[in-house]
Amino acid sequence: MEIFSIKRLFGFGLFVELLETKASxxxxxxTSTDHDREVWLFGRLHLVISNEKAYSLS
Structure with missing residues (x-):
């Protein structure tokens, strides 16, 4: 279930979701990549900060 989402804020996206089952x-x-940082809290709350500029084609 998505709790919160900002598609573009100063070139970044912020996504927060709560999962029904534990993922961790x-x-x-x-976990981190060149364009994303993911955080799992208590195995169920998933936060993603994404550099949206890295995925744009223009």
Whole structure:
């Protein structure tokens, strides 16, 4: 279930969702790429900060 979403804010996107089942066994788990940073809190709350400029074609 998506809780919060900002598609574009100063070139970045922010997405927060709450999952019904656990996706991680850790209290806090983070992953990063060149364009995204993902954080899992309590295995169910998923936060993504994405550099939207990296995905634009223009």
């Amino acid at each position: 066994d850790f209290i806090i788990e983070t």
